[in-house]
Amino acid sequence: MRLGFILLNVLVGTSAVAVDYPLPAGHREAFMANTGAAMVASPGNVLFNPAGLGFRDTDKLSLSVSGNAISSQKFDIPYQKIVPQEMTIRPTLAASIYPTTFGTGAFFVANPLAFQIIASSSQSLSGGYFLNSTQKVRQDAIVIGGSFGSSLGERFAWGVSGGVQTGTDESTHYFTLTQGGAYASTQFAQRDEKKTAIIVIPGIMAKVTEAWTVGLSMKLLPFFIESTATEFSSKLESTSPTTIQETVTTYDPQAEASMAVRLGQNFSLIGGNRVNLDVVYNSQSKTRNADGTIDTSAEDWFYAFGWRNTSPEGWEPLFGYARGESEPATSDLITAGVSITKRRNEIIVGAFHMGTTPKSENGSKFSSYGIMFSSNVAF
Template structure:
């Protein structure tokens, strides 16, 4: 039960293609702890605020690819030994940007969240030994298009829309026994898949030469949602009889709305500060027993800083904090950007920590190496 609650809380913070992300995402934004709602002319605008592409002045097409070159996750759950995820390579964003006479168009695909967890526990209660094993595979994918246009030298709008796919597979095994007797054995498998239509409209206002303000939101509409749970069980009273249960259900209840207010403060040509405030509303879901679970609303903030040493080298720094009813999350990022003509390559590190507020739930740490490249042609 404790591990079940832990995973429920973990997944609640990563609703498919939300404006609020639990890990690094984007191009420059990934190295600024996902700050960038007020940033103009970044490939990551397609995720955080598409209106930023409306101010794109370069008439060349570009291709952006970013990802985690190496990532690792460590999960801490009371009474469970949870193995960390193996080192992996994962794309965060691939985007092609194409300027036209009527605005800027982009196509993109993103993999905001992906993890595989293996865990188990062993305990004894009233003379009964209980052993459990659990594996969870979770994946999010999103693909779509962006259109943005400058309405006025100080104002632009844009919208991203597409399809998000969220999949999860959970495998569980439990054994209850006493000395010399196997009382109960059980195995369960749950497969879940949700396909959603998402839309992210946004506006960006250049209030002054040194201050940009952006506002974006995200809305989801489920196209399909399904889950299947299979359970197999035997007990000592009838060890040769397998009790089998198959149950299909709709796991999704309501999807949250998300809002992002982003600001960019331009102190000079070499120094920028980015400050974002993000709100994600509450949502609900159902389990195989048709029990309704409510997820908390989430408030988060992100602070990023850019420092240019020369025309070719910049450093990017970021910190973000997220607060929900069940956990507090902190993220630190850092990167070095190398520029040559209009091409850019960024290399850096990230660290993400989630600390639970309840004693019977678990937290996690995630850290790794990131990269992002943007090539114009």
């Protein structure tokens, strides 16, 4: 299952219960490299900073759906031939937002992390041995919850999102070792992990001036409802062809959850230009292995830039770039799109590319690209 462990490290410490996500998520935020800490009145506020709902200036109910219509992943391991190219359809966020007497409420369902890697490889080893392997890694996360935001005067707003997040990690590994065309050994290994946790996202936002807004939010996993992992392995060797060696281990993989802090700024510039700047800190987390040892995922930082230009013609270009820095790798996210607005209804289409570069010579590269869409309809 080596591929699974490499993949988790290459994706900058990401896991299915991570509190921050490297792939695009949200409404406008997804097309602006996930810059959302200081974004006002966006359906994506439920994930990035619910205080933005407090500055919503309409009494209309709105429904929003966004996601990646098509995406593909590529994964490179040194000295191995990798053939993932898995095409997926993945909704990212569905949110209903409605006004109340005291502020703005929302219900949402999000799938901000979903990918699958399938890798096949063949290697020549010393002593005339040949190793053939097939590996598969899949991660998925679903968040269901509600949000509320309210303003205190015209300059300050607060908000909180809360809900349940369920994450699954699955990896399988099958390999055969041959010599002279005869099997020397075969082995199959599988690991299934599921974690369900309470997620809380408090946030505040302030309009310092008419052209400058500042936002701060946190993502916390205060406790886990469920945390289980099962590892199964089966091995057969030519020296004992009638004896199958099997092991099954079930354990709790959660040792210490991480937290994320997001600080952002939004600037309204001349010519209808709007710029978002976000800095995100993810604390370290710890996971437990089947043998009881503890692995520590290092803390990491993300720096994101987002830009859009408002237009009286009803369409806006959007662009974003984010850079992530962690101990095992660096990551880059590039996003772009066009927003078309008619009355209070908005649709956005665009594309993204996300890639990671390992800092070790023996590390592995990962990249994902796809087409994105988002729509928001007000009633």
